[in-house]
Amino acid sequence: MTDVLHSPSILEVALGDRSYPIHIGPGLLGDPQWLAPHLAGRQVMVVTNETVAPLYLDRLTRGLADDLEVRTLVLPDGEATKTLASVERIWDALLAAGFNRHCTLIALGGGVTGDMVGFAAACYQRGVAFVQVPTTLLAQVDSSVGGKTGVNHPRGKNMIGAFWQPRAVLIDTDTLATLPxxxxxxxxxxxxxxxxxxxxxxxxxxxxxxxxxxxxxxxxxxxxxxxxxxxxxxxxxxxxxxxxxxxxxxxxxxxxxxxxxxxxxxxxxxxxxxxxxxxxxxxxxxxxxxxxxxxxxxxxxxxxxxxxxxxxxxxxxxxxxxxxxxxxxxxxxxxxxxxxxxxxxxxxxxxxxxxxxxxxxxxxxxxx
Amino acid sequence: MTDVLHSPSILEVALGDRSYPIHIGPGLLGDPQWLAPHLAGRQVMVVTNETVAPLYLDRLTRGLADDLEVRTLVLPDGEATKTLASVERIWDALLAAGFNRHCTLIALGGGVTGDMVGFAAACYQRGVAFVQVPTTLLAQVDSSVGGKTGVNHPRGKNMIGAFWQPRAVLIDTDTLATLPxxxxxxxxxxxxxxxxxxxxxxxxxxxxxxxxxxxxxxxxxxxxxxxxxxxxxxxxxxxxxxxxxxxxxxxxxxxxxxxxxxxxxxxxxxxxxxxxxxxxxxxxxxxxxxxxxxxxxxxxxxxxxxxxxxxxxxxxxxxxxxxxxxxxxxxxxxxxxxxxxxxxxxxxxxxxxxxxxxxxxxxxxxxx
Structure with missing residues (x-):
């Protein structure tokens, strides 16, 4: 299996002009070749949570070129934070940074992060690019693929959201080493x-x-x-x-x-x-x-x-x-x-x- | 011009499987034939504002069949109300009514109403049907056609929104009689x-x-x-x-x-x-x-x-x-x-x- 581990595999989600790759393998975080092709412009915001940030945020930002305008936003962790209020924090941060509609959001974390960041991307200036970098097994095998984004409402799960496909899904299998x-x-x-x-x-x-x-x-x-x-x-x-x-x-x-x-x-x-x-x-x-x-x-x-x-x-x-x-x-x-x-x-x-x-x-x- | 006035004209916005008609003419409100073909299911919510409701809400709901589950929601009027908080009121009302993803929203009013209701439809349960019934000239000639929906943010106009096409646009020219x-x-x-x-x-x-x-x-x-x-x-x-x-x-x-x-x-x-x-x-x-x-x-x-x-x-x-x-x-x-x-x-x-x-x-x- 050594070859598999050292040559990331590539799958494709075939959706016409919204098709995108899923890269699966070790060492993807921090290696510029995987993220760079999927950035829409020079403005990039990495959104993650308090659990994942200390583990992988630096590694990911190291993989972003020096000439990019990179911002980071760290949200609280957990399904209870999957709310419209959290998505508003992302929008506020994007606007405070003066990000335009050619920016790219990167979701670094589990399913909650990916769902919220994807929804933020779907509705920021009527839709901007985003990349999924899932760090939990659940997000890697399910929620990061397929474009279902959204947040919970007190009356029901995922009641507010959008179908909005990512530009790419980067699954770094190394991240599973720290998964509880x-x-x-x-x-x-x-x-x-x-x-x-x-x-x-x-x-x-x-x-x-x-x-x-x-x-x-x-x-x-x-x-x-x-x-x-x-x-x-x-x-x-x-x-x-x-x-x-x-x-x-x-x-x-x-x-x-x-x-x-x-x-x-x-x-x-x-x-x-x-x-x-x-x-x-x-x-x-x-x-x-x-x-x-x-x-x-x-x-x-x-x-x-x-x-x-x-x-x-x-x-x-x-x-x-x-x-x-x-x-x-x-x-x-x-x-x-x-x-x-x-x-x-x-x-x-x-x-x-x-x-x-x-x-x-x-x-x-x-x-x- | 008499014929024009009594035979509504039909234009089409050609967008493949999201194409839709624009009906233009007098007497469309209250005539069931114009709305009925564009309803996705039996649940219908008409959203309007405090200015338009007393003028046209009854006339519109009279044009909806008796076997539909019809709810109405009246929001305050004006560009200052074009906020995410207003859209949340629509989502809350939909969920309180137990509306599912086969419901239809009807936007009755000007551009603010249409933009907000369209955005509410775009994100309710990841997207439900909506119909534009614009009652101002501005909404009739511009904002109700083309699927730009959204709300303002303190930092900028229309910063939060989505492209989401209506099922139809019904322009009742009679409504212009009351336009200031x-x-x-x-x-x-x-x-x-x-x-x-x-x-x-x-x-x-x-x-x-x-x-x-x-x-x-x-x-x-x-x-x-x-x-x-x-x-x-x-x-x-x-x-x-x-x-x-x-x-x-x-x-x-x-x-x-x-x-x-x-x-x-x-x-x-x-x-x-x-x-x-x-x-x-x-x-x-x-x-x-x-x-x-x-x-x-x-x-x-x-x-x-x-x-x-x-x-x-x-x-x-x-x-x-x-x-x-x-x-x-x-x-x-x-x-x-x-x-x-x-x-x-x-x-x-x-x-x-x-x-x-x-x-x-x-x-x-x-x-x-």
């Missing part, structure tokens, strides 16, 4: 998701490699990132604005968003909520006669092996779930749309779950 | 602009018809609106996101934005500032040797005939103008880009005005 185990597991939830929705072979590979992944084996992580990004890039290229197949990427997310919203953003990590949510979707798929008990047991085993919760919060009742799920963006008018599994590796969009079946699943699902 | 003379003149500034930048014949027609237009002659206003929308639709179809020719629509706007920002939003109407700004651009074009003194006199005469200011605010010095103009969105890096006139009816983008020439023009321009 809980964040690693949260990222693995989205990796497992790709196997469950679309790639049974990848799922089987993950079952075998999960100990290596959790042990931060770089070769295994690199392969997991590449495969995840490839699957995501394919889906996004097919359906950029989620009119159809892209919705499959939301496996576990409607249940998961309900958990996050009910618990207060940041109590459960997004990936943790998705982990439990995918199991709820798997169990519901079994109740509908699509998955076998054995399939569900496999799903549960890999979620457990990834270090993710297998149960919902103790205090969440059926009504708590349903009330929040009904406002979810993925619902068409009043029908509850869920992503379910016809088989392991084969997801579908389903809006005909009988209400009593859904309520029974939520009622019976383990609590912790 | 000052607002009518402000709208005529943008009408004159089309003649100056692209259509010398239209300019000559406007010179002849200005008394009729200011006298609210419906046939003349309808023709002015149709021609203006046609010219705007052509330019937008050619260059949706202002990479090139669309910038010509900003004739007078860089000077005008400086006046608006310096005076405080809402003190000068946008069209008034554009009127004075177009004269500044014309006089600068003359200093650069492109326009004759006679051309400038014609430009001044038509701006005067439209009832617009011929002078800048007394208290604005050269430095006041330059400081604000340098932050304008239309500037590439540090070069000041201006829209100037090579001839009446032929605008160009110019970024090589010698700073001393610009300063001398601003210094010499009349103050009031």
């Amino acid at each position: 185990p809980r964040e690693l597991s949260a990222g693995l939830a989205e990796v497992v998701k790709y196997g469950l929705i679309r790639d049974a072979d990848f799922l089987a590979w993950l079952e075998a490699e999960m100990p290596a992944l959790r042990g931060l084996d770089v070769a295994a992580l690199t392969r997991a990132i590449e495969r995840s990004c490839l699957l995501k890039a394919e889906i996004v290229a097919e359906d950029e604005t989620e009119q159809g197949v892209r919705a499959l990427l939301n496996l576990g997310h409607t249940f998961g968003h309900a958990i996050e919203a009910h618990q207060g953003y940041g109590q459960w990590l997004h990936g943790e909520a998705v982990g439990a949510g995918m199991l709820m979707a798997a169990e519901l798929s079994c109740r509908l006669g699509w998955l076998t008990e054995g399939d569900v047991a496999r799903a549960r085993a890999i979620v457990e092996a990834a270090g993710l919760p297998l149960a919902a919060p103790a205090e969440m009742g059926v009504d708590d779930f349903l009330a929040i799920m009904r406002l979810d963006k993925k619902n068409l008018d009043s029908r509850l749309r869920l992503i379910l599994l016809r088989a392991l590796g084969d997801a579908c969009i389903h809006d005909e779950t009988p209400p009593e079946t859904l309520a029974a699943l939520i009622e019976a699902f383990p609590r912790r | 003379p000052r607002e009518l003149s402000a709208g005529l500034a943008e009408v004159v602009k089309y003649g100056l930048i692209r259509d010398a014949d239209f300019l000559a027609w406007l010179e002849a018809e200005m008394p009729a237009l200011r006298g609210l002659d419906v046939a003349a206003l309808t023709r002015a609106i149709e021609r203006s929308c046609l010219l705007k639709a052509e330019i937008v179809a050619e260059d949706e996101t202002e990479q090139g020719v669309r910038a010509l629509l900003n004739l007078g706007h860089t000077f005008g934005h400086a006046i608006e920002a310096h005076q405080g939003y809402g003190q000068w109407l946008h069209g008034e500032a554009v009127g004075a700004g177009m004269l500044m651009a014309a006089e600068l074009s003359c200093r650069l040797g492109w326009l004759t003194e006679g051309d400038v006199a014609r430009a001044r005469a038509i701006v005067e005939a439209a009832g617009l200011p011929l002078a800048a605010p007394a208290e604005m010095g050269v430095d006041d103008f330059l400081a604000i103009m340098r932050l304008d969105k239309k500037n590439l890096d540090s070069r000041l880009r201006l829209i100037l006139l090579r001839a009446l009816g032929d605008a160009c983008i110019h970024d090589e005005t010698p700073p001393e020439t610009l300063a001398a023009l601003i210094e010499a321009f009349p103050r009031r």
Whole structure:
């Protein structure tokens, strides 16, 4: 695997004149060749958070040429900061610096940073360039690719946002060395998701490699990132604005968003909520006669092996779930749309779950 | 002209799968056939302001079918309310009503309403449908067409926004009957602009018809609106996101934005500032040797005939103008880009005005 580790791989998200590369490999931060081609003009603002700044901000800015006008902005960390107020801080900083519409924003951090910076870029002077430099596994395999940007509203997750594609995604696998185990597991939830929705072979590979992944084996992580990004890039290229197949990427997310919203953003990590949510979707798929008990047991085993919760919060009742799920963006008018599994590796969009079946699943699902 | 008045004309903004019609004529409000085809789902929110609501809100909602879930939101009026806080009120109302991403927003009002509602639609759940129902001449001939949406920031006009196209533009010419003379003149500034930048014949027609237009002659206003929308639709179809020719629509706007920002939003109407700004651009074009003194006199005469200011605010010095103009969105890096006139009816983008020439023009321009 040595060659893989020293020659960054390049994938492409094929979106016509908005196509962009995903570079995956070690040592990308601090190496000027990766960022320079994707800057729109001479004005560059790097936005990161208080956790990532001391680790990687200097390394990234070292990779920016001397003739650029570089500003940095460090925001607080955590899902609770993913608000319009944080995005306003970015806009204020851009305007205070006199940045024009040919500037470039660089998002250095996890999914919260990428979503907020992408949204700030989408709406600053009606849209400026941005580059994703994700430093968490979750952001590397999911949120940094595909152009979904936005912030939370007290009434719902990601309710305010835009589709706005980055100019490039730079995934420096070295950054995973500092990732806390809980964040690693949260990222693995989205990796497992790709196997469950679309790639049974990848799922089987993950079952075998999960100990290596959790042990931060770089070769295994690199392969997991590449495969995840490839699957995501394919889906996004097919359906950029989620009119159809892209919705499959939301496996576990409607249940998961309900958990996050009910618990207060940041109590459960997004990936943790998705982990439990995918199991709820798997169990519901079994109740509908699509998955076998054995399939569900496999799903549960890999979620457990990834270090993710297998149960919902103790205090969440059926009504708590349903009330929040009904406002979810993925619902068409009043029908509850869920992503379910016809088989392991084969997801579908389903809006005909009988209400009593859904309520029974939520009622019976383990609590912790 | 009777037929024109009773058979609404239809123009199209040709943008591929985002193409949309502009309907122009009397009696469109309250007639269900114009709105119904452009609604995305059953949830509809009409957003208007305190001035327009008592005049036209009932008439518009009468034109919506009984089986729709219709909400209304009335915001304060005026450019000073074109803020992110107002857009947040729209988002809060949408979420409080449980509106999903298949809802439709209807903007009923002038340019401020249209810009804010369009931006709210662009970012609600990453983008929902909206329809423009402009009730001022300025909004009918300019801001409702072309998908520029956004709000002001204390540091600059329209600094936060998005390109987001409406599903349709419904221009009910009956609404002009209640338009105050000052607002009518402000709208005529943008009408004159089309003649100056692209259509010398239209300019000559406007010179002849200005008394009729200011006298609210419906046939003349309808023709002015149709021609203006046609010219705007052509330019937008050619260059949706202002990479090139669309910038010509900003004739007078860089000077005008400086006046608006310096005076405080809402003190000068946008069209008034554009009127004075177009004269500044014309006089600068003359200093650069492109326009004759006679051309400038014609430009001044038509701006005067439209009832617009011929002078800048007394208290604005050269430095006041330059400081604000340098932050304008239309500037590439540090070069000041201006829209100037090579001839009446032929605008160009110019970024090589010698700073001393610009300063001398601003210094010499009349103050009031």
